[in-house]
Amino acid sequence: VEPPPRITARSRAAWVAFAEAQGEKAYRGRQVFQWVVGRGVRDPALMTDLPRGFRESVAAAHDSTAPLARWSSDSASGTEKLLMPLSGGDAVEAVLILEPTRTTACLSSQAGCPVACRFCASGLLGLRRNLDAGEILDQFMELRQRAAGMGRRVSHIVMMGMGEPLLNYPAVVQALGAIHDPEGGGIGARHLTISTVGLEKGVERLLQDRLPYTLAFSLHAPTDELRRSLIPFEGALDIAGLVGAARRYLEVKGREVTFEYVLLHEVNDRPEHARALVARLRGVRATVNLIPYNENPGLPFGRPPPADIDAFAASLRAGGLKVTVRKRKGHRILAACGQLRLQSLPDGEAAVQPPLAGLP
Ligand code: SAH
Numbered sequence: 001v002e003p004p005p006r007i008t009a010r011s012r013a014a015w016v017a018f019a020e021a022q023g024e025k026a027y028r029g030r031q032v033f034q035w036v037v038g039r040g041v042r043d044p045a046l047m048t049d050l051p052r053g054f055r056e057s058v059a060a061a062h063d064s065t066a067p068l069a070r071w072s073s074d075s076a077s078g079t080e081k082l083l084m085p086l087s088g089g090d091a092v093e094a095v096l097i098l099e100p101t102r103t104t105a106c107l108s109s110q111a112g113c114p115v116a117c118r119f120c121a122s123g124l125l126g127l128r129r130n131l132d133a134g135e136i137l138d139q140f141m142e143l144r145q146r147a148a149g150m151g152r153r154v155s156h157i158v159m160m161g162m163g164e165p166l167l168n169y170p171a172v173v174q175a176l177g178a179i180h181d182p183e184g185g186g187i188g189a190r191h192l193t194i195s196t197v198g199l200e201k202g203v204e205r206l207l208q209d210r211l212p213y214t215l216a217f218s219l220h221a222p223t224d225e226l227r228r229s230l231i232p233f234e235g236a237l238d239i240a241g242l243v244g245a246a247r248r249y250l251e252v253k254g255r256e257v258t259f260e261y262v263l264l265h266e267v268n269d270r271p272e273h274a275r276a277l278v279a280r281l282r283g284v285r286a287t288v289n290l291i292p293y294n295e296n297p298g299l300p301f302g303r304p305p306p307a308d309i310d311a312f313a314a315s316l317r318a319g320g321l322k323v324t325v326r327k328r329k330g331h332r333i334l335a336a337c338g339q340l341r342l343q344s345l346p347d348g349e350a351a352v353q354p355p356l357a358g359l360p
Contacts, residue, residue: 003087007042007062008141009134011174012181022057030183032058037184040141042066069142072333079330082142083343086111086135090128091343094139094161095335096146096154104156105143107136109172110163112342115197115233117218119264119293119301121334121341122162128342130168136175140185156191160216162340165194166202176213189213195260198237203245207252215249216289217242219259221268222276230268239280246286262291262338263309265302274312278319287322294328294336 010018012033019029031050035041044050044059058064070083078098085091090111097104110130116123139161144154157179159165165172176192179185189212196202197218206215221227224238237245246257259281263269281288290313293303304312309325316323330336 004061004063006132006134006138007036007044007058007064008137009132010062011133011178012037012183018058018061019054022054024051024054028054033178033181034183037137037141037178037181038186040145067138067142071146072335074330074333074335076332077329079333079335080143080146081330081333081335082139082146084135084139084142086131088129092131092135092139092162093335093340093343094143095330095340096143097329098147098150098152102155103147103152104158105140105147105154106158106160107139107143107175108161108163108340109136109159109165109168113163114167115164115231115236117197117220117231117233117338119230119262119296119299120338121296121299122338125342127163131163131171133171133174133178136171137178140175140179144185154185154187156193157185157187158193158195158216160193160195160337162342164197164199166196166199166206169202169205173209173211176211190255193258197231197233198242198245199235200237200241203237207245207248210253212253214255214258215246216258216260217246218262219288220262222273222280226268226273230264243281243284246284250285256285256287259286259288260291261288262293263304263312264293265304265308267301269304269308269312271311271315274315275319278316278321281321282319287324288316289324289326290316291326291337292328294331294339296339 015029015033016026020026035047042064044055044064047055067084072081080096082094083091092108092111094108095106111128112125113123114127147154179187180189180192193214193216195216220230249255249257292309293301295303313323313325328336
């Protein structure tokens, strides 16, 4: 017997359909969505403006338990890391990042990751499975509640936790839709960012669906040869493909993308890399976000010294590029970019790496 779906797993439209199937008016379904996603109330018994019988049907058909969240805090940098168990024995991590002017929730889309960028901890064990929309939304709801306890409202969402979001397109889009929905999470589309290595079909679909979200492309190298050695994933677009997608996003959505560039000492942080990057991105309207590497035990990459980071940024700016440098947060609790990893795997168990389903 299949376990009932989590109460967070239904879209607003699916709640409407559920209500109608129970012989209720459509707006009753919307009310459940508002309780769950808008107000963070999962227990149907507390949904006091619903008829009792309908509350009981909602309860009977759904798992309304909250995830058993575990937290680590790095109060010095304003970072709270969530470890959230999944059915099946795995667990994913998500991070709340507290800054003076914004509160960001960094969410995972997959347990593990099939892309296996050489420098990233998330893909070390391959992909376990895609999360469903409810499991992505659960992370948001847990982080939002944590933030509320600290007198904060989550203002930004970044799909920069574990996983390649475009390999789990329907669940990511459903979860972001609920987070964006004014009756759900109520967060503006420009404050919702999808970070991706760039997959042709996924990017195409984002454009076709005209989704209003912010896009960040993981570029990481000025040449395809170096990029392929760092991101040895068949489906990833080449640099010309990324630049073309950035242009089209600007045309279609009127929005500039961000190119993320992880700075790996002596691998892609030399003056010649900066010069080549300037040459490659000249005339492309975009921002380059430099991410000084967060070291991972066991991986042979180092963070550049501060002087090299500054010199790289200065060189890009001198070449006319717009540059930001990401501040390091949460590394004390292994919560910084690229440090999230699959948890709770029994020791020594090989992770399965199923064939890529791609987009349906
Ligand atoms: N899977 C998504 C999101 C990854 S996290 C993607 O690939 O875009 C966000 C950024 O951090 C990505 O650009 C990713 O390549 C980068 N990153 C990965 N590991 C890192 C590390 N150890 N230090 C700094 N940045 C890292």
